[in-house]
Amino acid sequence: xxxxxxxxxxxxxxxxxxxxxxxxxxxxxxxxxxxxxxxxxxxxxxxxxxxxxxxxxxxxxxxxxxxxxxxxxxxxxxxxxxxxxxxxxxxxxxxxxxxxxxxxxxxxxxxxxxxxxxxxxxxxxxxxxxxxxxxxxxxxxxxxxxxxxxxxxxxxxxxxxxxxxxxxxxxxxxxxxxxxxxxxxxxxxxxxxxxxxxxxxxxxxxxxxxxxxxxxxxxxxxxxxxxxxxxxxxxxxxxxxxxxxxxxxxxxxxxxxxxxxxxxxxxxxxxxxxx
Numbered sequence: 001x002x003x004x005x006x007x008x009x010x011x012x013x014x015x016x017x018x019x020x021x022x023x024x025x026x027x028x029x030x031x032x033x034x035x036x037x038x039x040x041x042x043x044x045x046x047x048x049x050x051x052x053x054x055x056x057x058x059x060x061x062x063x064x065x066x067x068x069x070x071x072x073x074x075x076x077x078x079x080x081x082x083x084x085x086x087x088x089x090x091x092x093x094x095x096x097x098x099x100x101x102x103x104x105x106x107x108x109x110x111x112x113x114x115x116x117x118x119x120x121x122x123x124x125x126x127x128x129x130x131x132x133x134x135x136x137x138x139x140x141x142x143x144x145x146x147x148x149x150x151x152x153x154x155x156x157x158x159x160x161x162x163x164x165x166x167x168x169x170x171x172x173x174x175x176x177x178x179x180x181x182x183x184x185x186x187x188x189x190x191x192x193x194x195x196x197x198x199x200x201x202x203x204x205x206x207x208x209x210x211x212x213x214x215x216x217x218x219x220x221x222x223x224x225x226x227x228x229x230x231x232x233x234x235x236x237x238x239x240x241x242x243x244x245x246x247x248x249x250x251x252x253x254x255x256x257x258x259x260x261x262x263x264x265x266x267x268x269x270x271x272x273x274x275x
Contacts, residue, residue: 042122
């Protein structure tokens with residue numbers, strides 16, 4: 001029986017994280033699920049994000065995944081703790097669900113000299129204050145300055161990330177963040193969609209500001225987790241196979257998803273709760 005690692009996102013963004021994971025750990029089997037039919041999660045309530053994320057986690061478990069990575073900042077911020085502490089002991093005590101916020105928070109303080117870090121994310125991620133709490137847990141001396149970019153995900157999901165409209169919103173949001181906190185020398189992209197805007201982000205940033213994406217950080221953290229937990233590593237199947245699923249139209253997912261994954265994607269539709 002196949003026991004793959006599950007990779008979850010509300011849409012396409014998690015594919016930027018999965019790209020790094022697959023490059024770092026190509027031997028494992030993977031299932032990727034994008035809940036595109038209900039995306040974006042960023043503006044939804046905590047209860048709704050928890051409900052949606054839990055339904056997807058239960059689907060992964062039904063597909064044989066003993067380990068699920070929430071490659072989605074909003075789901076990690078709004079749903080992960082409740083799933084880990086309340087739901088998992090009842091559903092599948094031996095299974096594990098991990099997120100992207102903690103591994104990022106564990107290292108981001110190493111990148112800053114000024115001790116001022118900017119965090120760009122969705123309204124949901126910023127509103128949760130998860131990054132400020134987690135970063136200050138590991139680096140109490142770091143000042144965290146957050147800014148929500150509500151237009152970035154819609155631009156990216158609609159294939160407009162190379163347009164002049166994207167330039168306008170990227171510059172506007174970066175200017176707002178840096179005007180409020182000019183001491184920032186490191187900016188964390190706290191949304192897995194945002195790496196597709198990396199060239200534009202760098203275009204409008206002053207020299208000397210470092211931009212940190214999450215893919216390589218999460219991949220390194222996962223590799224370390226599997227070394228520390230041989231009981232999990234031993235049950236994961238290692239055939240180098242990947243299957244992609246979406247709750248929306250597979251043709252649309254494949255078209256846009258390939259840009260995020262950096263390779264061709266062939267997905268299947270899956271219905272959750274009969275929808």
